[in-house]
Amino acid sequence: MTQLQKPADILEVRALTRDRTKGNLRFGQITVPCALGRSGILARKKEGDSGTPSGRFELLQVYYRPDKGLPPATSLPLEPLTPVSGWCDDPRHRLYNRPVRLPFASGHERMWRQDRLYDIVVVLDCNMYPAVKGRGSAIFFHIAREDYRPTEGCVAVAPEHMRLLLAKIRPGAVMQIHI
Structure with a gap:
């Protein structure tokens, strides 16, 4: 590493020992609770397994609902969602694990949700470059339900923890999810 390079910001995620669907996310001196997949953290992610993949994933893009508040303060790329925002989760489609415009005939997830989960959503570099069919799609860092x-x-x-973290991280930040 040269003198001009700084180490990447690392958000570390670990499951709780008593409940593998909940965990802690640590960034420097900040530690906040987080929700994880129903299957806990998995070493081998597969489409539809409800597991949170272990690994190191760059935070790529932030989407937000402009009708639900101000955009988050962040130095990451930021884009408003619209009612036609979607994400392809069909492993057979050429746009698998990519944003799509609705209506979309193949399997997809609506990004403009009725609940608060995607009011702010960060795309993680999980199975993106290249997207391997069946290895999981739409693995995001997003807002938790009130009860986690x-x-x-x-x-x-x-939401307040998401805004706090986004204001502090820099481009190139990664989420390290530990088994």
Whole structure:
């Protein structure tokens, strides 16, 4: 590493020993609770297994609901969601694990949700470059339910914690999810 390079910001995620669907996310001196997938943290992620994949994933892009508040303060790329925002989760489709515009005939997830989960959502570099069919899609860092119920495989935190973390991290930040 040269003098001009700084180490990447690392958000570390670990499951609780008493409940593998919940964990702690640590960034420097900040530690906050998080929700994890129903299957806990898995070493071998597969589409539909409801597991949070272990590994190191760059935080790539932040999406937000402009009708639910101000955009988060962040130095990451930021884009508003719209009612036609979707994400392809069909392993047979060429746009697997990519954003799509709705309506979309193949399997997909709506990004404009009725609940708060995607009011702020960060795309993680999980199975993205290249997207391997069946290895999991739509693995995000997003807003948790009020009771921290399990996700479908994502990492989720409270809205105020998401805003706090996004304001502090820099481009190139990574989420390290530990088994």
